[in-house]
Amino acid sequence: MSTPVLYEIEDGIVTLTLNRPELRNPISDPDMVEAMVEALDRLNEDPAVRVAIVTGTGSAFSSGGNLNTMREGGGLNDPLPARTRQNYQRGIQRIPLAFERLEVPVIAAVNGPAIGAGCDLACMCDLRIASETARFAESFVKVGIVPGDGGAWLLPRVVGFSKACEMAFTGDPIDAAEALACGLVSKIVPAAELLPAARALAARIAANPGHAVRMAKRLLREGRHVRIDTLLEMSAAMQALAHATADHREAVDAMLSKRPANFTGE
Structure with missing residues (x-):
């Protein structure tokens, strides 16, 4: 199986790439959680790191949860609710806590759909740049669940309470243009220019003390x-x-x- 998260550093800029394109880069599986937390802690502890970029391999930024494991007894969902609670605490909820520990600025380079926990992952970052092909959805209600990864805390702080309610209650996707209009992203660029644009912004940050x-x-x-x-x-x-x-x-x-x-x- 491929390495869940690729870690590259150049000129004080770390690029973290979610690397499960065959599954559209879900972040809920245990190995992905471990890899994300380890990578975030690693870059935070390295004084040579000035800024980080998070992006995805393939056509998607992140599908959020792994739908294939959402049936009862699969993935985070245990037949015993008390264990499901622990699965969330010991699993995907470690990712927003790792982001909250970070002192290094993080840019999300959203290369495609950011769905459910994938949308929340983008919100965990400090800045967001989107490809023209990006889409965002706080889509938990579409599968009959709620944001279990901190989305109810994260999303309103990025887009405001009313827009967060609209996205969370409908679960409907928004395109890159609407994401720009509501402040979810600060810039839209053609797909081929996404990583160069993210690196250019990262370099402007890295140039400072x-x-x-x-x-x-x-x-x-x-x-x-x-x-x-x-x-x-x-x-x-x-x-x-x-x-x-x-x-x-x-x-x-x-x-x-x-x-x-x-x-x-x-």
Whole structure:
């Protein structure tokens, strides 16, 4: 069987590629969960990594759950509901928690349909670029279930409550143009230009001091659910750390000298 997730790094940019094209890249199977969590933790712990891209092999970004395993007694669904609960907690729910631990910015390069948990996977990322062939659907109701992977938390924070309700209650797909209109993606490009566009955006992020970018991401993430006074306290503490870095001094010197900066990650 093929490697579930391909891990490539170049110039501080990691590309994670879901690699089950014959199944349209589902993320619910145990080996895919393990591979995703391992890859995310690996890039988070590597100080050389500045930014990551998540994409899919083949025509689909991700089909979400593996429909072939959804009958009773298959996949996450156990005849005993208590075990089904544990299967979700020990399985697919580990992926959004791994994304939440990440300090490295992540770009979803959505190369095709992102369905169910695949749509939620795109929402776990910080930025989303879509191919013209991309489609998105919060389609859990179409198979008689609910978002078990955090979609009810993720989707409203990306598209707003009303649009999230529309997508979750109907399960209907939206195309790339509608995804752009509702803020689910920030850019649409032709299929052949998707990865170059994602890498160009990643390079713009990677050009900045790594410590500052990671701390800025953490503040943005925490800002979604803490009080302003708590966030200000965190910001002051992280700012003290940022001021002490060599990259901060280099950035100021380079600006004053009107020369390109040379960041070392120190």
